[in-house]
Amino acid sequence: MLLTHVITLLVGVRGCAAHGFVQYIDGEGIRYRGYDPGFRFQTPAPEVPGWYANNTDIGFVPPQSFQDADIICHKSAVPGHDYVNVQAGSNITLQWLTWPESHVGPIIDYLASCPERGCIDIDKKDLHFVKIAQQALKPGITSNTSWLKAWVIDDFIHRDFKWHVQVPDNLPAGTYVLRHEIIALHSAWDVNGAQAYPQCINLNVTTGGSRRITGGVPATSFYGAEDPGIHINVYNGMTDYPFPGPGLWS
Ligand SMILES: *[C@@H]1O[C@H](CO)[C@@H](O)[C@H](O)[C@H]1NC(C)=O
Ligand SMILES: *[C@@H]1O[C@H](CO)[C@@H](O)[C@H](O)[C@H]1NC(C)=O
Ligand SMILES: *[C@@H]1O[C@H](CO)[C@@H](O)[C@H](O)[C@H]1NC(C)=O
Ligand SMILES: *[C@@H]1O[C@H](CO)[C@@H](O)[C@H](O)[C@H]1NC(C)=O
Numbered sequence: 001m002l003l004t005h006v007i008t009l010l011v012g013v014r015g016c017a018a019h020g021f022v023q024y025i026d027g028e029g030i031r032y033r034g035y036d037p038g039f040r041f042q043t044p045a046p047e048v049p050g051w052y053a054n055n056t057d058i059g060f061v062p063p064q065s066f067q068d069a070d071i072i073c074h075k076s077a078v079p080g081h082d083y084v085n086v087q088a089g090s091n092i093t094l095q096w097l098t099w100p101e102s103h104v105g106p107i108i109d110y111l112a113s114c115p116e117r118g119c120i121d122i123d124k125k126d127l128h129f130v131k132i133a134q135q136a137l138k139p140g141i142t143s144n145t146s147w148l149k150a151w152v153i154d155d156f157i158h159r160d161f162k163w164h165v166q167v168p169d170n171l172p173a174g175t176y177v178l179r180h181e182i183i184a185l186h187s188a189w190d191v192n193g194a195q196a197y198p199q200c201i202n203l204n205v206t207t208g209g210s211r212r213i214t215g216g217v218p219a220t221s222f223y224g225a226e227d228p229g230i231h232i233n234v235y236n237g238m239t240d241y242p243f244p245g246p247g248l249w250s
């Protein structure tokens with residue numbers, strides 16, 4: 001914990017407000033730990049459902065890397081060694097450590113199924129994700145709404161950095177990778193100025209149904225640097241946001 005705070009402070013001093021990461025995942029009354037970038041300095045590192053990433057600066061993946069493996073689950077990520085146990089249809093809460101208010105943009109969730117042997121030793125390039133949720137602008141905003149108030153990031157910050165994700169109903173029991181992501185767009189008027197903050201978490205769906213995930217795609221094919229939702233000016237009173245990536249799984 002101490003290390004994390006030191007790192008956060010250093011990032012702050014370098015001129016950018018502290019970013020965050022998913023520190024806890026709450027599922028069915030149990031609290032699990034996400035991957036804390038400070039775990040890198042602990043021996044042995046705690047075994048958690050959050051995927052390990054080499055992200056000690058709590059930084060981001062830029063558009064020039066959107067076709068590279070780092071976009072899948074953050075920089076040099078490898079699978080987490082534990083699972084969040086949930087039933088299909090249940091609502092889990094992702095608790096971020098913090099988030100800067102200027103870093104407006106969409107919050108998107110994807111899901112991929114793991115092979116029968118589970119998620120812990122998979123090759124991340126084999127994950128085929130479907131998009132299960134996406135939110136960006138708040139309902140009811142007008143072109144006069146200030147850019148800081150127009151985005152659901154504002155609600156997220158006022159909810160103490162909590163984000164809720166519903167595990168799809170009727171999903172078959174088995175193991176899955178949840179890919180949760182915030183794309184910060186405060187500098188996205190510049191090509192290569194968007195910032196992706198993906199966070200991956202292993203889920204063990206303990207009771208479920210028969211609606212298997214089909215039609216998923218690798219995360220390296222989600223976004224292009226020139227997509228309208230990636231290379232975009234968020235300061236001009238927009239009331240409609242063109243979500244990047246695949247459409248919602250239905
Ligand atoms: C982690 O990142 C640091 C700093 O960018 C780099 O020096 C190191 O080689 C990286 N390690 C791995 C395992 O990717
Ligand atoms: C925005 O503000 C202007 C000036 O105050 C007003 O005339 C206009 O109706 C407002 N537009 C919306 C969509 O609320
Ligand atoms: C999840 O639960 C929270 C409160 O416990 C609720 O506010 C939220 O709307 C729920 N979200 C979903 C996606 O079901
Ligand atoms: C998932 O949960 C089920 C039911 O509790 C359990 O039997 C199974 O071992 C768990 N799988 C993993 C990979 O932890």
Ligand SMILES: [Cu+2]
Nearest residue numbers: 016017019100
């Ligand atoms: Cu920043």
